[in-house]
Amino acid sequence: MSLQGLAVFIITVLTVAIGLAFIRLVKGPSLPDRVVALDLMTTLSIAFVAAYAIATNQAIFIDVASIVALISFLGTIAFAYYIEKRA
């Protein structure tokens, strides 16, 4: 199996993991549960983009991963801020 093939397999595993996090997003009994699940999904999408960069041999996608990391941190902080204000 080539390295590209392994990267495609890793993308499959990541898709399963994002699906599992989505189960928690749907089920989550409280709002913070859902936010944690969303945070995990964005974190996993960073790894998804990095694995996709290996699978397609296009290094430019690493930039996308860093931007997604920035946006995900801001989103989680905003959610935490408003949940704490709501308490």
Place this chain on the structure above:
Amino acid sequence: MTEILTVILLIIGAAFILISALGVVRMPDLYLRMSSSTKTGTLGVGSVLLAAAIYFSELGIASRSIATLFFILLTAPVAAHMMGRAAYFNGVPLWKETRYDELKGHYDLKTHVLTGSDEQPSADRVAEETEQPPAT
């Protein structure tokens, strides 16, 4: 050599990512779930990013990838701390078999200030703590 390292790092990353997603589904409690998603997820994503850095083995791409990795390492604990704090103030229940809640009675639920103990805090302690910046 770089190929072997990339393969090993990719497989480790995928395994840890799968474990973190399983933990988020299976753990009994928000705080345990958050522990699983933050620590294990960061390790898995970091391994995949390191694998990308080694695979391309080019200075510009590797430095961008490692900068992303450091950013995740810095921000994941901060975000998890803020989420846990917000959840604790919201009264998200702990697991029924949790033995110790060391924060119980230590947080002022109105002002969101950490106080010393559940007895009446002494005067200098109060003065010390009101100097802290308000919860943001």
